[in-house]
Amino acid sequence: AIHIDYTNRPESTAEADFVERWCGEQGIRFERRTITEYRRATTPRELYERATRDIRFGFYREVLDRYGAPAVMFGHHQGDLQENVICNLMRRTQLLDIAGMREDDHIQDVDIWRPLLPHVKAEIFAFAHAYGVPYTKDTTGQWSTRGSMRNRLMPLLTDMYGSGYLDNLSSLAK
Structure with missing residues (x-):
């Protein structure tokens, strides 16, 4: 690890x-x-x-x-992918690379595997609970773009559009 x-x-x-x-x-x-x-x-x-x-x-x-x-495995999941899509839209990233992350990637001479990318956070928590895998609480601060997005923007978008918009973000990433 x-x-x-x-x-x-x-x-x-x-x-x-x-x-x-x-x-x-x-x-x-x-x-x-x-x-x-x-x-x-x-x-x-x-x-x-x-x-x-x-x-x-x-x-x-x-x-x-x-x-x-052979590679580094990351724990990125659908929520991370969805956040990346929003961040990349705001940064005007090219649409062909809007996800910014893939299940298999190669960055700076490092092969990267993201086996949890197809899964939502709730599935990962359910697995952790079922198998007794401990975890820490996400304490990403409001001062960070990601923290503000998770705690303010995403709930606002859910209130406005329902949770289906998350699937739309995931679809954009494919």
């Missing part, structure tokens, strides 16, 4: 410790990269995004090489 701790939220290190402890109990190798070189609050956004992405993918490549693993 690979965990990137950006240290942007007070609880992020405790979350990383939680994942490391659980992986240890399960006999899963755990690799952590704590990013302290750049702070979201004090680094210009474009520099922060580019630099942390380079750190992240460099670490993925390092871990893949160390263990001879």
